[in-house]
Amino acid sequence: MTQIKQTPTHCCSEVNNSNAYTLGPIEAGPPCCEPDPAIRVQNLTLSYGGQSALDNVSLDIYRGCITALIGPSGCGKTSFLSSINRLTDLIPNCTVTGKVEIENTDIHAADMDVQALRRRVGMIFQKPNPFPLSIRRNIQMPLREHGVKDRALLETKLQTALQDVGLWDEVKDRLDSSALSLSGGQQQRLCIARALALQPEILLMDEPCSALDPLSSAVVEDLILSLSGRYTVVIVTHNLAQARRIANYAGFFWAKERTGKLVEFGRCQQIFESPAHELTAAYVSGARG
């Protein structure tokens, strides 16, 4: 399935699509042999025009793993996600303090190239948002923007990206038709392909399955699982069963007086089976939230 050449820097890349490590016993060891932070968040505080939305969040996100962020609506999960690729820059009156480091580089540094940052950190939204262009242009336009001019290379990258998301066979005969003619699930996979074509290191996903029907949702979920090891994935989800199925690590957010806080972070299995905090226990068991 994969055609993207990446040297396996991490043992996760050798584990193939296996659910075993998230559902298996704790004694089997962490899913990533030596958890190695790709993103380090320290004392992140975020507010919208004075109203604090996220308070003092510190968290390491491990390379090659899938990290799920769970918690009720309005607890700052999406705000947290948006501060990793500085999408918060687009929101007027949004102030971010604290430190976010990606591979030891402070993303708020004065000399940070935000466009280059966003190429390294892809993002998928809840509602599929393909551009009102052809399937081909949806994938090739961002590539051109980042300096890929060679036609043959553009075509190869188009095919690779679509193959990576399992869309190639479905659309190869109609690459020039509008992306808006695809079904919801196909559109979402196209959006993932569009992000993958830029060869990012990190993928941020904001409830990528919640606007899809159950069958498409399952296809996208399998796809996300297949990305683990090759990409560092941070996924916001309200579907606890999904988080449990696909994530290696999980962070539980909870809002107090409209300000979100990270209550607990740990191995996915630990969060779901032996949470340390009573709020987490109540949420994952369905008693609260």
Next chain:
Amino acid sequence: MASIHQRDLLLTGFVWSAAALVIGSFLWLLSDMLLQGAGQLSWDFLTAETENAGRAGGIAPVLVSTLLILAVAILVAGPIGLATAVLLSEFIAKDNRIARAIGMSIDVLAGVPSIVFGLFGMAFFSAYLGLGFSILAGGLTLACMVLPILIRTIEEGLSAVPDEWRKGAAVLGMSRLSALFYILLPAAAPALAAGLMLGIGRAMAETAALIFTSGYVDRMPSSLHDSGRALAVHIYDLSMNVAGGDANAYASALVLVIMLIIINNIALMLANSLLQKRISLA
């Protein structure tokens, strides 16, 4: 007390008769023009020089002047309007002080009677800038007049483009300029065309602002500095000041309406084909 069914009938009847009234008045206007003017209409009428103050001859100089005035107005107002609309909808927040100041200026400008634009044009373009009674002065005056329409329609069109595409472009590391040119403006193409259409429509129908600025002269213009008579001015002059000019006034009005319908359709076609092309472009 009427039954629900009867009230329903009454409402349906009212809605239909309102629609019929609209269509009816348009047809009445059109048939009146056709009856009175179609007889005068011929290829010669469109291509011949104006004679005897418009009572005889054709409207060729008037058509040329009209198109030149329009071209000046649209070429000047188009880019300025587009840039302002893009600034308002993409680059500054709605509640920003500058945005509010610009917005208020546009709304006031839109409400100014055309005769005032005519006086302003005469004082500023004709007198102060020394353009005199000329097609240039008339075109520039019209540009000021259609600017608010252009800005508002384009701005609304851009605002109607879903925010997801802006965010989508941003998270792919695309610059705002690329997002604007490759995604947002093509998506707003129908609104752009509509704005252009409304602007052209307003400019073509304008009389008062042009009497003071581009003048009455019905000779064929040899440059933009010549005075030129617009079609609407020609119609006004024939029906108000020239005895025996009614027939040609009707024929000219018919030409004006046909031109508007043609331009309307061209703009719609352009918008549609632009959308199609964007979607199929490899």
